[in-house]
Amino acid sequence: MAKDKLENLLVDVVAKEDAPILKPLLYTSKSFYRVVFVLVGIILFGVLAWILQLRSGLGITGLNQPVFWGFYITNFVFFIGISHAGTLISAILRLARAEWRRAITRSAEVITVLVLFFGVFNIVTDLGRPDRMLKIFLNGKLSSPLLWDVMSISVYLTASAIYLYLPLIPDIALMRDTLNSGTRRFVYKVLALKWKGTEQQWHLLERAISIMAVIVIPIAVSVHTVVSYVFAMTIQPMWHSTIFGPYFVTGAIFSGIAALIIAMYFIRRSYHLEAYLKSIHFNNLGLLLLVMSLLWFYFTFTENLTAFYGAEPAHLKVFWAKFTGGYAPYFWTMVLCCFIIPLIVLSNKKTRTIFGTMMASVSVIIGMWLERFTIVLPTLINPRLPYQRGFYHPTWIEFAVTLACFASFILLYILFTKFFPIISIWEIKEGKERGIKETEKRIKSYLPE
Amino acid sequence: MPRWGMVIDLDKCTACQACVVACKAENNIPFSSPEEAAKNRIISWMTILPIMEGEYPNLRARFIPRPCMHCDKPPCVKVCPVGATYKNRDGLIAQVYSRCIGCRYCTNNCPYTVKYFNWFKPEWPKEMKSYLNPDVSIRTKGVVEKCSFCHHRLQKAKERARAENRQLEPGDYIPACVQTCPTEALYFGDLDDPKSTVAQLARSPRAFRLLEELGTEPKVYYLTEGEWHG
Numbered sequence: 001m002a003k004d005k006l007e008n009l010l011v012d013v014v015a016k017e018d019a020p021i022l023k024p025l026l027y028t029s030k031s032f033y034r035v036v037f038v039l040v041g042i043i044l045f046g047v048l049a050w051i052l053q054l055r056s057g058l059g060i061t062g063l064n065q066p067v068f069w070g071f072y073i074t075n076f077v078f079f080i081g082i083s084h085a086g087t088l089i090s091a092i093l094r095l096a097r098a099e100w101r102r103a104i105t106r107s108a109e110v111i112t113v114l115v116l117f118f119g120v121f122n123i124v125t126d127l128g129r130p131d132r133m134l135k136i137f138l139n140g141k142l143s144s145p146l147l148w149d150v151m152s153i154s155v156y157l158t159a160s161a162i163y164l165y166l167p168l169i170p171d172i173a174l175m176r177d178t179l180n181s182g183t184r185r186f187v188y189k190v191l192a193l194k195w196k197g198t199e200q201q202w203h204l205l206e207r208a209i210s211i212m213a214v215i216v217i218p219i220a221v222s223v224h225t226v227v228s229y230v231f232a233m234t235i236q237p238m239w240h241s242t243i244f245g246p247y248f249v250t251g252a253i254f255s256g257i258a259a260l261i262i263a264m265y266f267i268r269r270s271y272h273l274e275a276y277l278k279s280i281h282f283n284n285l286g287l288l289l290l291v292m293s294l295l296w297f298y299f300t301f302t303e304n305l306t307a308f309y310g311a312e313p314a315h316l317k318v319f320w321a322k323f324t325g326g327y328a329p330y331f332w333t334m335v336l337c338c339f340i341i342p343l344i345v346l347s348n349k350k351t352r353t354i355f356g357t358m359m360a361s362v363s364v365i366i367g368m369w370l371e372r373f374t375i376v377l378p379t380l381i382n383p384r385l386p387y388q389r390g391f392y393h394p395t396w397i398e399f400a401v402t403l404a405c406f407a408s409f410i411l412l413y414i415l416f417t418k419f420f421p422i423i424s425i426w427e428i429k430e431g432k433e434r435g436i437k438e439t440e441k442r443i444k445s446y447l448p449e
Numbered sequence: 450m451p452r453w454g455m456v457i458d459l460d461k462c463t464a465c466q467a468c469v470v471a472c473k474a475e476n477n478i479p480f481s482s483p484e485e486a487a488k489n490r491i492i493s494w495m496t497i498l499p500i501m502e503g504e505y506p507n508l509r510a511r512f513i514p515r516p517c518m519h520c521d522k523p524p525c526v527k528v529c530p531v532g533a534t535y536k537n538r539d540g541l542i543a544q545v546y547s548r549c550i551g552c553r554y555c556t557n558n559c560p561y562t563v564k565y566f567n568w569f570k571p572e573w574p575k576e577m578k579s580y581l582n583p584d585v586s587i588r589t590k591g592v593v594e595k596c597s598f599c600h601h602r603l604q605k606a607k608e609r610a611r612a613e614n615r616q617l618e619p620g621d622y623i624p625a626c627v628q629t630c631p632t633e634a635l636y637f638g639d640l641d642d643p644k645s646t647v648a649q650l651a652r653s654p655r656a657f658r659l660l661e662e663l664g665t666e667p668k669v670y671y672l673t674e675g676e677w678h679g
Binding site: 056057058059063064065066067068069123126127128130133135136139144145147150230233234235236380384385388390391 | 556561
């Protein structure tokens with residue numbers, strides 16, 4: 001019966017072969033609820049930890065003097081990094097007219113918008129007085145890189161939300177026209193903004209999307225550059241580095257692609273979208289990930305060699321803390337996860353399978369979190385004045401809040417897939433109808449007549 | 450306009466910690482429990498840092514009292530997103546506790562690590578409450594604080610001088626640590642007044658400043674015979 005309903009709904013509106021994309025919106029399996037249940041459990045545990053921290057103060061965490069920053073700032077940098085998945089990758093692929101983008105852009109753009117909230121949340125969690133947060137706007141001082149962060153992240157959040165929303169409009173309109181149930185239909189009706197699919201509307205939409213695609217790229221680059229400035233503008237050993245801007249942007253795109261691959265893997269498996277998210281997509285993204293891995297290694301190598309060769313005592317203390325000292329396990333795990341594993345898995349065609357790229361991506365995600373961790377901590381533990389050394393032993397509070405951030409992000413993401421098609425229906429259709437012809441024409445134009 | 454500065458004679462310092470205690474009593478700094486102290490959570494605007502010079506077997510233990518350096522070019526001030534730490538009219542680096550959002554960016558950009566954070570709500574034993582200094586405000590949980598060079602004493606000294614219709618004289622304003630030091634290893638005064646003790650000592654060949662190469666221009670000078678290897 002259920003199947004009939006779906007088929008009826010879709011008659012005339014969507015070509016029948018696109019029905020699998022809409023299926024997750026109409027039917028929810030038991031395992032979905034199980035996942036939601038587990039996620040909500042983790043989130044509640046994190047909320048409990050957070051409330052405890054708000055009540056008794058940051059003393060409940062492992063932070064101390066002079067290790068004033070720890071997990072939360074690591075998470076902040078990490079989540080803002082992940083946000084580069086979407087917008088940047090999808091914008092670059094759109095502008096490059098990479099035809100294989102069509103099935104993956106939406107899932108990438110959603111990551112950006114959702115994960116940004118958790119970047120911001122971690123900053124708020126880290127504040128000693130989160131109740132005074134708004135003073136940033138009331139008494140904001142432009143000389144502080146933290147204020148630059150506030151500005152660029154707000155702009156980025158706005159721009160990437162618009163960039164997610166615009167290509168959603170035709171699909172929302174489609175949902176409005178296909179569904180006949182009450183409240184949901186009303187929401188779609190509002191969100192569809194009277195979209196009728198007229199030629200003029202299409203023209204406007206396409207223009208708007210391409211303008212936004214151009215705008216979001218510099219914004220995205222600026223965001224992670226500014227995040228790096230929070231560290232680079234200080235005079236602390238191994239933070240005060242000119243390489244940090246591009247290094248952070250590279251790391252951000254790197255972890256962003258990894259997050260996208262993982263998301264695609266689970267979307268494909270859980271919603272049976274094998275026909276859309278094919279091995280070619282994983283292969284191409286896997287190659288991109290490989291390139292970013294090499295680039296990441298290049299930056300890491302340069303950064304550390306410079307510190308080592310220059311051999312300033314303050315820098316060397318941080319350097320050795322990472323290479324042989326207390327942070328060596330994290331540092332070398334990072335090298336393993338960010339470089340060695342992805343290199344082995346992704347440079348070989350036999351292992352660059354769907355599963356292989358997913359596993360390499362998991363490795364990259366772990367490695368990139370550790371990268372942020374080994375940037376924040378060793379410097380704080382080895383401050384410039386050489387008479388005091390620090391230590392950091394995070395408590396369960398930090399772990400619980402961190403896990404809750406991951407769980408909340410995943411929860412919001414899978415809820416999104418329940419309300420909006422996670423693969424852009426109109427773009428797939430456009431690819432079939434126009435993309436093939438256009439690409440053929442384009443290739444012909446490259447060649448001698 | 451005086452440029453207030455401190456000179457600390459390391460050769461006179463016995464590391465008796467009297468300055469530390471005087472500072473805590475003067476500035477309403479709460480005690481911390483041994484457990485919190487073991488976690489590096491002590492707040493102590495004036496700290497005596499132990500230093501080991503050289504390597505075994507040629508070791509030499511030394512001590513260095515560390516207040517806020519009140520840099521003329523303070524790295525902590527630039528990074529504060531809300532202007533809660535600033536250089537006041539007297540050239541001292543001040544904290545506005547009611548504006549601080551507790552982001553701890555300033556603590557991380559201070560190369561001397563002299564800034565402290567209130568990890569918990571400050572608490573005093575019942576008996577101690579009547580001994581709190583009414584001139585110094587009590588900080589709340591979650592804000593940053595540090596040595597103020599006992600700025601409240603400067604305000605009082607200025608008011609007294611004005612009431613007595615005279616100029617501020619040397620010795621009218623000295624911080625609690627300087628006043629307390631039993632070996633008189635600490636000096637305080639106007640660095641810009643060439644006749645002042647601090648200005649003369651700061652010019653001595655024994656004088657040096659911490660991490661001078663960073664260009665922060667600290668207003669705390671140290672004195673020691675020979676070279677400082679700290």
